[in-house]
Amino acid sequence: MTVRFTAQQVLENIFSHVQQDYSDSEQEEAEDVSEDEDGEEYNPEHDASLSSEEEQQQDIPQAEREKLLSKNDKIRWSSVAAYHNQNELSWIWQTWRACQVHQCIETRETASDKLAAIREVWDEWVARLLLLYNPGPDVTVDEQLVPFRGCCPFRQYMPSKPAKYGIKSWVACDAKSSYAWKMQVYTGKPTSGGPEKNQGMRVVLDVTEGLRGHNVTCDNFFTSYELRRQLLRRNVTMVGMVRKNKPELPPALLAAKDREVFSSRFAFTPTTTLVSYLPKKNKNVLLLSTLHTGVIGMYSCRRMTARWPLERDQPELDAS
Template identity: 70%
Template sequence: MRPGPTRQAVGQARDILSTFRLFFTPEIEDIILEMTNLEGVRKYGARGDGDDGDDDHRRHYADDHENHENHEDRDRGAARRPLESDGLHRPESLQRVWDKWVERLPLLYNPGPDVTVDEQLVPFRGRCPFRQYIPSKPAKYGIKTWVACDSKSSYAWKMQVYTGKATCGGPEKNQGMRVVLDLTQGLRGHNVTCDNFFTSYELARQLLTRNVTVVGTVRKNKPELPQALLASKDRLLFSSKFAFTSTTALVSYLAKKNKNVLLLSTLHTEAHVSRRQDKKPAIVLDYNSNKGGVDNLDKVIGTYSCRRMTARWPLVIFHNILDVSSYNAFVIWRELNPTWMPGKRNKRRVFLEQLGKALVTPFIQRRARLPRTEASAALVKAVQRATYRDQPPADHAPQHRTTQHHRPKHPTPHNPQ
């Protein structure tokens, strides 16, 4: 794998909008439109115009719903978003979108040499059969997803939604190992960084069969750990102890008094300790530099997000799909256009602003009713005026100068004979 955008992404990412649409293929849009129209039939009745095969009419319930909500919600100053009421709140509909979407992620970007596997908690406090409580996360309650991302760019390369414990046969055994093996399928020559929920000697052994190494913290209750590494009494602060097999290195580092940190690595083969004041081993330094890939993804998504209050958990997942897609698109756009906005620190904000305008402009251009608020109405008028100026007249056709003033008011059809 050559790190960065794939050949497919390079060939199709012509501008910001087309880069975002890499993640929303016409097939995915068709599913969303189909579910929206089904909900429209359920709520408003069949339209009966017989033109469902036409693209414009396939969108009619989304448009009608927008106009209907605009009319109903004018007193509240803003219309509800169409997706809040469409068929995507049905789990089976979302599953179809999710399956198609996650297929796109690894097709568009190749991760660099370091990959991070960790959990992501999408905030949600409503009813959901697999809602999680994680006190260490800022949101504490939400829907958990497993993510494998590029450690440097935080591009989300593969994802899975955690749907709760297995209902038959008891809880899943070795779940952490299974998750890492699933999310790293297809990688070769990479190193995976993960925390002690995932790391085990068996995981390291299986990854090596794929030519993938691992660096991760280890829980102290693992049976494969030697007792000499577990003891921390009478040890010097910042001291390290190592143990090796032919393929694996273990290190015990005393970061604080009575705080023994254990790490496993198949990337390192020597007991190298840095010359820093804290004398951290190379294994610890490499782990610290790559462990935050998914945490950074959470941070940037939380800064600029399309999430909205909703009681429907499928919409929470769909909002996360939009957030991850917009960030992944930004990563691809930035790497394909390294000279775009040089020296600017708010590139992602500008990217999202331009993407939002590109997405909504076609709908503003054909909007029949003006919003109630003055600022919104002025924006719609400005966009529609600019569109009208840019469009040539309907009868604009080149004609010979000598016949221009003699054109009949009601021209007859041209006879090729």
């Protein structure tokens, strides 16, 4: 039969052993009285029969013993291994380690939660972030890579990042102060089943939960037409780039041939604006916004001029 202990039970067991030995040592000192006090004759053979263990304890200076007292002067520790034998100390250490393992297994399913070792501390810290700061009207959602090359089951390799190897997190930050308002650690693909579907939408909905009346900016990994609908239910607007493989996009805005460089095309719904901008020849960028829903007219700011600074700035004016 396997006996399991909690961390509190192990600590109580350790301190009970220490306090019991401390009380036993005081009792032995009280029994070791002088000849006048107990009325017995002095026996010189009694001192000669002291065990080697007791002689080692007597040889320790008093100043050295005082250094082994606890900070609150309630527990006396000995530098001589007389209080616990090796088997007992080994049992305490094994029990402590077993307690840590069983507590991790019982409270967290390590097969599904790879962050079980620090989950309790992490959740408590993330909960504190929400209480310490109120984000402004603009919030940005993106990924963060913490450099790390050690042993970790969910270490990520991202060649586009400076560190390349590390632990990836999803972060919702205030756009003005860069304060990390809410975070999630990416622990890799699920242990059972295939890859997660609509991961970008799930991440944005998780890290922006609790926001009302804000605007969220994200890149094309997160942005989708369904995410726009879910955020509007929370009274949250969104601005983000869109990948061209989304089925909700009209083919007319995907075409880049026979279009002038720096030109823009727009498409509208009652709650959404979609923009197709051409920064280079045969290459367009798509932007989806629920923040800008007004009627937009298409016109050009280009003018005939012989001044090169003005000619240089005209494409940017058209794009804006």
